[in-house]
Amino acid sequence: MSSPPHSAPRATPGQAQEIKVQAAVNAPRIAIESVQPSLDHGRFAAKAIVDEPVHVRATIFADGHDILAAAVCWYDDEGRQHREPMCQIQPPGLDRWEGRFSPRRVGRHGFFIEAWWDTYATYRDELSKKHQAGVPVGLELEEGRRLLVQAIERSEGALKDAFKALHGRFQWLDHDAERVALLLDGDTVQLMHEANTRPHLTRSDVFYPLEVERLKARFSSWYELFPRSETDDPHRHGTFKDVHKRLPMIRDMGFDVLYFPPIHPVGHTHRKGPNNSLEAGPDDPGSPYAIGSKEGGHEAIHPQLGTRDDFRHLVRSAADHGMEIALDFAIQCSPDHPWLKEHPGWFSWRPDGSIRYAENPPKKYQDIVNVDFYSEDAIPSLWMTLRDVVQGWVDEGVKIFRVDNPHTKPLPFWEWLIADIRGRDPSVIFLAEAFTRPAMMLRLGKLGFNQSYTYFTWRHTKAELTAYFTQLNEPPLRDGYRPNFFVNTPDINPYFLQSSGRPGFLIRAALATMGAGSWGMYSGFELCEGAPVPSKEEYLDSEKYEIRPRDYTASGNIRYEITQLNRIRRENPALQTHLGLAFYTVHNDHILLFGKRTETQHNFILVAVNLDPFEAQEGVFELPLWEFDLPEDAPLHAEDLMSGQHWTWHGKWQSLHLEPWHQPFAIWRIRPVH
């Protein structure tokens, strides 16, 4: 916090005047404003992906009409400084400048901006204009000569010699036109650039941190399953070895992250029974989120899932299949968790010796109690222990964590924990499972969460989806928040899918896979499961409380379509991010039409989705010819990425027909006809 006024010792009036005018004279002459990417004026790190260009933009201007120059100075994760020039972008009236660099390593980077008077550019500009206008330039040439003399005076070694030679040539030239040519010559400009004193050098008043992450932080396809359900008998607890057998099927659908709810021992006290009932039978497995029993806590593996070696084997085997295992980090305890006895000071005890059970209104978790991060005994031992839990799993080869309800744990805890873990291994990725208010959702991203659950699950109409996708593409979300579009979760059986039938599942799969770089599904989605607890967003007979074997080859499944969608994502870089999105006109409120493109336009995907799972919809739509600088009558080449068909569209307005029963969406790769 800055000081309040008058808190500093006062100088005498005369001293104060002198100090203030000196401060003003030395103050930066150039304004550097509205720097992007940035979050809260450099308080948090903006997000970047390794080997992809970072576009740094700023509004840069000063008094008068002299020409400025600017550069972005960036530091990599080892503190090495690099520098890239910035250029003014169109239109010049906005005083907007851009510089680009591509970080080659993951981890914490950062940048600031420098701008200065480009004295020689201003001089060249005037000389060139006057010379071209036929105005006498004798005086300007003498000024140019003096610039050369000054350059000799302030340079050394080879540069000094080069300027001496240049000045010598200049003196021997007979005609003004030759002298003008020499001063405007590229070599002269280059020499002047090297000898530049950068007058009025100004630095942005903030150092902007940048967190560089691996591509999977933004492009990932998640498959969620309960390992204990990998069985064909609801009375036999599935194991890691059973999961091992499913790997080829999941890999074949195109997923690259396999995510498990907590794999730790499950508590017995207040264990939940089927459908969240408060009484569990002797064979009920309980919610895996009620972590901890006498068999261990967050660092332990549920004995019925297998051994630590089984887990290690599964991690390696998944890697062989091109997949990573993601674990759940849920900071909560069953009343049987060893920490309650070992560290009673980590909990808030009530007068009757009980601990308040957990709530995430309106949900109640009678089988779970929470730690108290700020109790005297918890500082810092609880914080360190939780960090060690995560580090322990990282050491087992787990590099992706889905964090349960992070918005109910302290914000400084996450900022510290993520920086600590990623400080040692910046390949680790954290997904925030927060469904809460917008400011908190973004803040978690700012604190370091690499991906986040979103409101996608509750956005269905054309207007809702357009507004939400647009918001994700704009600051501040653009710089600080990476969406992972989950189509369902064990906690969310979306109302839309409860009644939409198979077409609805195809619609949501298409929107999720095409809309965001990361998406996820919870098993059963591919079977179009949607039976609810009546009038709730909960699954009937929820797998959270039961072992649920499934026949993944059952008829009506959408594994083929999911496989195709994931393949299309892998083959088209434009689909590996939620950014670079634009909506286009289609004259039907049930059809959403949007484009995704890479910066260079080399990869341009057009997606049309019929949002109505019950009726066929058709409409006239606008081909975005202008995105390729094409006239309205230009032909455009299109490839249907689902069917592989090719054709050429002629004319800006085209029509489409999408019926929900077969395939309620279309995905085209478009390009100009060569």
Place this chain on the structure above:
Amino acid sequence: MSSPPHSAPRATPGQAQEIKVQAAVNAPRIAIESVQPSLDHGRFAAKAIVDEPVHVRATIFADGHDILAAAVCWYDDEGRQHREPMCQIQPPGLDRWEGRFSPRRVGRHGFFIEAWWDTYATYRDELSKKHQAGVPVGLELEEGRRLLVQAIERSEGALKDAFKALHGRFQWLDHDAERVALLLDGDTVQLMHEANTRPHLTRSDVFYPLEVERLKARFSSWYELFPRSETDDPHRHGTFKDVHKRLPMIRDMGFDVLYFPPIHPVGHTHRKGPNNSLEAGPDDPGSPYAIGSKEGGHEAIHPQLGTRDDFRHLVRSAADHGMEIALDFAIQCSPDHPWLKEHPGWFSWRPDGSIRYAENPPKKYQDIVNVDFYSEDAIPSLWMTLRDVVQGWVDEGVKIFRVDNPHTKPLPFWEWLIADIRGRDPSVIFLAEAFTRPAMMLRLGKLGFNQSYTYFTWRHTKAELTAYFTQLNEPPLRDGYRPNFFVNTPDINPYFLQSSGRPGFLIRAALATMGAGSWGMYSGFELCEGAPVPSKEEYLDSEKYEIRPRDYTASGNIRYEITQLNRIRRENPALQTHLGLAFYTVHNDHILLFGKRTETQHNFILVAVNLDPFEAQEGVFELPLWEFDLPEDAPLHAEDLMSGQHWTWHGKWQSLHLEPWHQPFAIWRIRPVH
């Protein structure tokens, strides 16, 4: 600038871990974001007006579901701290809070925000809900009792006694319902509030400065004249005494600022002749912007205007008429300015002993040279001298300065100069005469200019005016930039007025007076003068180079309408600012309809302007009944502020007809029918 990474000495790994977790534990638990009013994260002071409420808003939230409390802590210009509570505003999902305070003094103020855990509010909320739901609350009551005991322990004196008494009463109550009532009682809440330890107290990480200004900084009506033209003979130079005779007429039109272009001696070298010609005749007065001759510079008065005593008399006399004199501060010199000889080091001399003349592309000022603020000799003597020039006129009673082309002088110079002058006398007002790029326009406001020239002069269509007025009402312009809508200036003879005839002058007068708190006109406007230099925005026979006597009673003048418009502004606080503006629907693209209102709705003005100076326009328009929470069929009382007529409108859709020849606008004060 923050440090680049790794610049600090490194701790050992163990130390570093301990330091980091302790920092995290001590870090603010509550997020305080998006604070308004603010400019560039507290780098610049937002603008406020004395005795008017400042609405401080912030997004405030934390982990979990506990209830928070917040306050705005503000400092007045003498460093006294005050505190106002903040409340959450609707809808709660935005986590947006507001607190208000009204500064009672002009000068530099500032504020920061505090938020903390309101533990007792959280407790009361739970107790009350459970009690109302009929759930047993024995455990909660024991927790409440312990809160009382803790309060006894941490308080002293009378407060401690009060808690002891409260605890005693609590112990003696027989029934839980009575105990609940006691704990929820207002007196208990008040006591708990007084004993609050404010757990997790978090302060905004920035101190937000606020510049409190007098009302005239935002609400002023400017009349500009060349004193030398106050004559009936173009060969007789007008004087301050002549201006004195005009005061009643200008006062009667309702102006409260009388502004003169520079009143200093005019140079002779390269003096401009009529119509900006490069050769002046012996009797040509020259441009007053070519400041300085052997008779003196910026501190001197042109001898032909009168003596210093004449000027002092005029300042006093204007004040007696309710007007302030505004002077021009134009930092530039005629080649004859005494500074060229006294301080040659303040200028950049070319190899031939000349100084480059001034340009503001495409304009060329061959009769003017500029100082070099960063030349060795100029630091800090030039800066101090310029400050002394302004202070000298302040000492003569001039409290308003129109600053010529501030965007061509260094930004730090203005920030220092304005702070220096206003530090001694915060009633001084600076108007920035910058017509340049948007970022610079705003920056000058941020640096301290209290008012600014605008793009209004070039906004004519409904779409242009709607976009521009809206932009002025939104951040960042809302907090940092106060428009002064000049309808014309000696430099700008708007194309629109060159051909619109009298109706065009009425249209622009209505838009300027109703659109902004400050507006201005240059004399001749009331006579509908618009003869241009062909195809230029310049006046033919411009007064900048000639003495121009006028007959201000000439037929066709619009003095009556201007008088009425200024009267309406004085009588209606909603019109004393550009803020509080909203546009309403009228089904005609030539008619602009907008409302201006005070915060309380007590003053609500509806303005309709026919933007077409050639044709009558009519249209159906929408009465903004919803702004008064009225149903669509409610009656609304209207008063025509130009004619004084009253009536009642019935129904939401009304129609209007505006013909340009008589009065191309309508101004209604509206209110619900009582």
